[in-house]
Amino acid sequence: MEQIEKLIQRKALELGYEKCGIIPVHLLEGYKEKLNERVQKVAESEAFYKGKQHLAHFEKEFPWAKSVVVLTVPQTQYKVPEAVGGHIAKSYLFDSRVDEQTKEHQHSLSLEAYMKELGLRVSTERKYGIVGLRWAAMQAGLGIIRRNNFFYSESGSWVRLEAFLTDRDMELIEKPRFTPCPKNCDRCIKACPTSSLCDAYTMNPLRCVSFLTTFSGRDLPQEPLAADFGEWIYGCDICQEVCPMNHGKWTGSEEFPGLTELAPSLTVETIMKMDEEFYRQKVQPKFFYLTPDELWKWQVNALNYMNNNYQEHFEQIILEACGSSFEKVREMAVAICKSHEIHVEKELASYE
């Protein structure tokens, strides 16, 4: 009879996971330390990381947990549609965490069912992870964490991580064989547009474009960092794109279900024209960090792009946005009119 660890790994690889390892829960102790270190180094992140303490103290909710099955899900095989490349982060374009139509989501359900069939008690959290995933994957020897904080496998950093807690003492750890970052490399730190990535293995989540264009971003018109978002509308991939360890990793030969059809609706121009019904039906379920009532945030992000990458043909769209029913969209549009000297009197008069 094959060892249970090997059975789980074999099933995971058959399903299409790239890698699978298993660690005893005590190997997650180091994550607690890293989380505390982060708060000490970046004091203003304390409140943010308070909300992540459950990842370090999972035993409170899952006192029965003895081991963690950790997996990597590659994304490099998917084609990035031209309309959204460089504007919407790859991890969100190819997100399978809540999308039941994707094969990756189905594989996750199948693996959970399989482990239960083997007699294990298991638990997972598909949206935000059940433990500190990068740390768990590194402890399982599946890859390496680099100075940009990203976990890298053979696919570079373009892998999503997943984990299941189980009630069985198990261990399946690979011998890591990844070369470290080149000695003096700091390309990722230099390239971060908002200095969120401020040192090796150190970032300030509150300054990260990914945070400010998704969960946060409640007041982008007043956000000084918004001018540094460049061409990003939702998420940011810069600290991964510039990394030499990611060169040549993206093969991009397969279509991601539904993305080719959806991509033309996600340009800055089409976001500004989007109606709420379409947003709720087609966009929000995929990009779930923004709620069904937050089409306005997408529009503020799109206007911010227009501000940062101003072209004359945006003028009409910006003027129309001055009369939007969303307060923050109007505020952003009016501010852009002022900074680009677009004559806005008529539109202003309609709601001032």
Ligand code: B12
């Ligand atoms: C909170 C969170 C965020 C927050 C805060 C990010 C952060 N880094 O803390 C925000 C909203 C900003 C965010 C954004 C993004 N996220 Co996020 N996020 C998470 C989440 C839920 C927890 C992260 C966490 O543990 N933070 C705590 C700090 C302390 O950890 P850390 O910054 O990752 O740092 C680690 C290393 O630096 C290491 N470390 C520290 N010192 C040292 C020293 C040495 C020598 C070594 C080797 C290691 C090391 O320890 C830390 C703990 O693992 C995880 C899912 C999960 N449950 O783990 C996803 C996760 C980290 N995010 C992910 C992704 C893809 C993103 C985005 C790229 C999305 C996008 N494209 O816009 C951005 C990138 C931001 C960034 N540069 O990290 C992936 C990363 C995959 C990978 N290959 O690494 C994860 C794992 C989700 C997943 N299911 O795959 N995220």
Ligand code: SF4
């Ligand atoms: S995702 Fe973008 S903003 Fe966030 S740390 Fe990386 S480069 Fe900086």
Ligand code: SF4
């Ligand atoms: S850019 Fe350089 S320092 Fe940053 S993660 Fe990549 S190899 Fe390491």
